[in-house]
Ligand SMILES: Nc1nc2c(c(=O)[nH]1)N[C@H]1C(S)=C(S)[C@@H](COP(=O)(O)O)O[C@H]1N2
């Protein structure tokens with residue numbers, strides 16, 4: 001079965017696209033400072049390489065994978081032009097929002113076949129800001145390295161999505177007794193071109209599917225969705241691995257077993273059920289499915305590598321799976337002292353929270369600004385990475401290096 005590893009292009013192709021960037025440049029990375037040479041080299045290849053996107057850094061072109069540099073995620077709501085792209089297969093070539101249908105079947109009382117217009121007519125339409133973060137965001141910092149897309153920090157976004165609640169649609173279909181899991185299907189094709197294979201088909205526990213936050217979306221930031229973000233119809237399951245948020249959505253099936261579609265099984269979007277040492281090999285049967293994403297923050301201003309004055313505003317976002325962030329702290333002295341940032345409430349459940357702080361840098365020189373979020377269950381971002389074989393869930397504190405003049 002294909003997993004993240006197999007969806008990588010051969011090195012030669014990737015190097016051609018990225019102008020000399022080699023995965024090895026992150027392999028020995030141990031400390032906290034962002035690898036500046038990596039950032040700089042990647043930026044060369046980034047300039048608007050993807051239609052309708054601005055400043056994204058392309059990691060791979062088949063399938064297309066592109067992340068957003070942290071400083072381009074500075075807006076409270078992520079503009080469509082800056083929302084990252086994570087594809088496992090080949091996108092559908094032509095999509096027509098007028099004729100697109102969603103099938104809801106499996107263990108339901110009444111199977112449904114709905115157009116987008118049907119959904120707008122039959123259900124309440126909601127517009128909400130929702131975080132999508134790839135389960136592998138931060139993988140580039142794993143040591144030993146984990147195979148798969150070498151995301152740094154920018155496989156995350158919080159656009160405003162318009163659609164209907166999955167819950168409302170499932171309740172209209174009638175959820176039968178014994179349903180434990182959803183299964184999501186999209187219109188993209190397997191990289192091999194084999195029409196009988198799916199690139200990815202994941203699901204969520206039925207309890208999660210029936211929460212208010214899970215949306216079947218047909219607009220992004222008040223406009224038609226970007227094709228790379230799943231137009232004309234996608235799921236958005238905020239706070240859970242982005243892989244749960246099926247793009248180009250065509251079908252939702254309800255099952256009485258945990259879904260076993262491509263990228264549900266093996267080591268995909270899974271972590272060991274027990275703590276492991278860095279580099280330890282773990283048998284497949286000891287892996288468990290990732291559910292909520294962990295507490296995390298991102299510094300979006302100043303940009304990593306910026307020249308700043310001694311008094312400077314630092315700002316960014318923080319989020320934690322299905323929870324709320326209760327505090328964000330910043331340190332400019334390697335964790336010796338901390339200040340608390342001003343923190344906004346989420347604009348709605350499922351959105352990230354924006355924060356800002358005025359930071360005083362005591363003298364000219366080099367600083368690392370660390371950000372550390374704490375959620376309402378008391379979880380705090382760690383200093384170090386809890387290593388796992390596939391490089392998921394890196395929620396280490398974010399660091400922006402600056403030079404004060
Ligand atoms: N049909 C389909 N849906 C998909 C994927 C995919 O490859 N095909 N990738 C998933 C993964 S792994 C992530 S992280 C999110 C990324 O959403 P985005 O590309 O809109 O940022 O989409 C998810 N939905």
Ligand SMILES: [Mo]
Pocket residue numbers: 086133134135136241242243
């Ligand atoms: Mo992902």
